[in-house]
Amino acid sequence: MTRPLIEARDISKRFGALQALADVDLDIREGEVLALVGDNGAGKSTLVKILSGAHAPSGGDLVMDGKPVEFASPQDSAAAGIATIFQELALSENLSIAENVFLGRELTQRVLGIPFLRHKAMKRRVGELLKELDAHISDPEVPVGSLSGGQRQAVAISRALNLNARLVIMDEPTAALAVAETRKVLQLIRNLADSGRAVILVSHNMHDVFEVGDRIAVFRRGRKIADKMRTETTPEEIVSFITGAHPDVRALEMQS
């Protein structure tokens, strides 16, 4: 098996007396959708925040491409090729799709030091991205405010692609979506992984996880208690891990 894109080793995070993450090992591979599941407060979000540079780990190492990395800020993480799509999406509804995809890093041509926008180049690039994603949005000039929730996810993903992200982290991308929209977003996630990128999907929805996840890591009380290929497990087993009903979890929690 090829070397993982990112290896998390013994990652811990404490907030005062609260142990949010304890000795988590996790491999993140390119071309694979890794689903992180677990109850609220199980540690998924903390891990995501460490990967996206929002939190520094209290202990442990992140290894990317075989080299240790440290993310002191979200900018560091983004520069390393990690794009995090938060639930609130960070889109400006009053701007167009193309403007949102390039927001903060517009293609410009400086005239007297003034960064004039290269409208056509940006529009073309976004058109390509939307096509690559098969997002069924024809016009990159449409304001984001007029898009549906699923289409907005596509815009956010385009933004990640435009940053040449190698790992795309998505936090509950389908939480607020209708059924048809959810299907579309899951398809987008599949396309992302098939294009050779690593994808982390944080979700509470077992159906989504089993539809699109290649591997499923279960978190409980700050620990990773299971890490299974989708083909080797069932939704029932995963749920029993999450709730702690699974015999392995009981055994583990008896010890501690």
Next chain:
Amino acid sequence: MTELKSYTLAILASLWVVVVAGLAILQPSALDVSTVTTILQFSTILGLVSLGQGVVILCGGAGIDLSVGGIASLTSVVAMQAAEAGMPLPLLPVICIVVGAGLGTFNGLLVTRLGLLPLIATLGTFYVYSGAAVATTGGAVLSGVPSYFIVWGRGVVSGLPLPFLTLTLPLFLLTAILLRFTAWGRWIYALGFNERSARLVGIPVDRVRLIAYGASGAFAGSAALVGLAWLGSARPNIGQNLELTSLTAALLGGIGIMGGRGGVIGILAAVLLLVTLQTGLLQLNVNSIWQVGIIGALLIIVLLADNLRFIRRST
């Protein structure tokens, strides 16, 4: 967004036609090139100040600049006092813009560094600035503006006042171009509308806002310069009422009070409409108290028309 702007412009243009037509019927003698000149002369100062007001509001974060009138008053007084203290007179334009930008930047620091609400911060500096203008002069008019500035300030080329032609109009066009065609413009619209997302994508929100308040001050300072050159003297009350009139012009011109919506050409159209209306009412000898009421009613009607459109579209 562009759609919204053209709609606002259409409303303002048709209202303007109504005002002019009304004036033509009631007072045909008022339709004269000299009236156009007068309207543009009064639009010059209000236009400059409204432009800054509009940019500050556009940047969101409950942005508003109530101190613009105070900045104009204090700047013109400080500039003339500096001249009396021996500053070379040709430097008047420079000191006006520098002092204005400085006072505006102080507003910006109160808002971005100390986190004061813009309404409160600029209400405070409004009192401080306009109070200081009156206090340091005892309310007296400071004369001594050199004649070559007055030639510019009162100059008219084919009915168009020079300050309007050489200062107000170019600054509006320049701002419109910056907002529409540059990355900075996109950042302003983004952070004005959704500050959180703008921060997440790495836009320097606070710095942009600081610059917006500084620019508003610089525009008010250049308005002070126009006042000096036009009147030939510094009046400590030159900026009186500019804060609310400029706010009216910005809102009438389609700037969304919550930020991130509207364009500056609408502001210019609104300024022209407001001044035309005021001039017309003056020509018709309408009591000035009624004038204020009519402008208020106009503001409500135009914003209502705008709202109705939004309600219609969202249903």
